[in-house]
Amino acid sequence: MAERPTARIQISSESGYHSPQLDVDIRLNTNESPFPPPPGFVEAVARAALTVDWNRYPDRSARHLRSALAQRYDVTPEQVFAANGSNEVLQSLLLAYGGAGRSVAVFEPTYAMYSQIARTTGTRLVQGRRATDFSLDSSSARQLVLDERPDVVILCSPNNPTGTPAANGLVADLEKAVGSYGGLLVLDEAYGEFASESAAGLVSEDRCVVVSRTFSKTWAMAGARLGYLIAPTWCVAELEKVALPYHLDALKLEVGVLALGYVDAMRERVERLVAERERMATALDGLAVTTWPSAANFILLRPDSRPGREVWQDLVERSVLVRDFTTMPGLEECLRVTIGSRVENDMFLDALREVLR
Numbered sequence: 001m002a003e004r005p006t007a008r009i010q011i012s013s014e015s016g017y018h019s020p021q022l023d024v025d026i027r028l029n030t031n032e033s034p035f036p037p038p039p040g041f042v043e044a045v046a047r048a049a050l051t052v053d054w055n056r057y058p059d060r061s062a063r064h065l066r067s068a069l070a071q072r073y074d075v076t077p078e079q080v081f082a083a084n085g086s087n088e089v090l091q092s093l094l095l096a097y098g099g100a101g102r103s104v105a106v107f108e109p110t111y112a113m114y115s116q117i118a119r120t121t122g123t124r125l126v127q128g129r130r131a132t133d134f135s136l137d138s139s140s141a142r143q144l145v146l147d148e149r150p151d152v153v154i155l156c157s158p159n160n161p162t163g164t165p166a167a168n169g170l171v172a173d174l175e176k177a178v179g180s181y182g183g184l185l186v187l188d189e190a191y192g193e194f195a196s197e198s199a200a201g202l203v204s205e206d207r208c209v210v211v212s213r214t215f216s217k218t219w220a221m222a223g224a225r226l227g228y229l230i231a232p233t234w235c236v237a238e239l240e241k242v243a244l245p246y247h248l249d250a251l252k253l254e255v256g257v258l259a260l261g262y263v264d265a266m267r268e269r270v271e272r273l274v275a276e277r278e279r280m281a282t283a284l285d286g287l288a289v290t291t292w293p294s295a296a297n298f299i300l301l302r303p304d305s306r307p308g309r310e311v312w313q314d315l316v317e318r319s320v321l322v323r324d325f326t327t328m329p330g331l332e333e334c335l336r337v338t339i340g341s342r343v344e345n346d347m348f349l350d351a352l353r354e355v356l357r
């Protein structure tokens with residue numbers, strides 16, 4: 001065989017994003033919704049599939065979906081960009097505003113896809129640090145931004161995998177700093193519905209703030225791959241230049257609009273999950289683990305007296321899968337459990353009690 005071509009250096013050193021998909025009874029590792037979509041939704045999707053012009057390319061401007069989202073956030077359709085999951089939104093942002101000779105700042109420990117997408121898009125990564133309790137102090141975040149002047153700053157709020165919401169005033173201070181030199185502030189609100197605050201209302205034409213959201217977590221639609229960005233028109237116009245033509249398939253365009261007809265069901269699920277989160281937090285307080293306050297649909301925990309990896313393995317043996325962060329810098333020995341249904345959470349808690357004994 002001829003000599004094998006090698007991939008670009010930035011990506012060849014990287015193993016990619018991995019969350020093992022194991023065959024277990026209780027899957028609490030990827031922050032999915034434990035509930036299927038509301039009754040009637042899948043039937044409506046099936047009906048929509050019958051009306052799609054499958055031999056034609058879909059509406060490239062995603063007009064209908066963007067209008068529906070615009071209405072929900074009280075912005076114009078030109079202030080909405082949609083993509084195949086919010087990961088693709090983030091990738092589009094770095095394709096447009098990052099790349100060679102440019103930089104992106106993140107605050108570790110945070111969502112691992114930021115550094116991965118920085119690498120694949122050739123964007124230099126600037127890593128700020130959160131405090132040991134994972135809070136992010138406004139003045140140190142601001143200082144990092146003013147020193148480095150990154151083209152893009154990504155703040156995950158609530159932060160994955162720690163659950164930490166942005167402190168009061170942090171977004172305003174970051175916006176001021178980033179806006180002072182012409183940078184872009186990206187707020188990743190993948191878990192925004194579970195938190196009490198959102199920055200979606202800040203988006204306007206003369207501000208540098210954009211807000212990313214997804215149907216994957218709250219909307220029980222991880223399988224549909226749909227995310228979106230609320231952003232000024234000028235930003236959306238740039239993202240459209242880097243998106244592939246017809247990147248959203250015809251059925252997905254319908255699926256997103258249909259989902260927005262179930263806002264009440266979505267809210268009701270969020271309330272149930274938030275109540276379960278508080279119940280789980282209380283139960284975990286009584287066990288030999290350290291936890292941190294979460295504003296999302298998961299809780300980060302660190303076993304006090306056993307190595308995290310052993311606890312993870314013992315849970316898998318009891319058919320419970322949580323996320324292993326034990327080797328991630330800043331998260332040593334930590335595991336993250338997604339809030340599931342009441343039954344799943346009880347099974348997790350029972351298994352954890354046994355494992356910690």
Ligand SMILES: *Cc1c(COP(=O)(O)O)cnc(C)c1O
Pocket residue numbers: 031084085086087088111156160188190213214215216222225226227
């Ligand atoms: C899950 C997640 C996403 C991406 O989800 P998609 O399924 O691609 O929409 C983005 N950001 C954070 C912080 C997440 O946890």
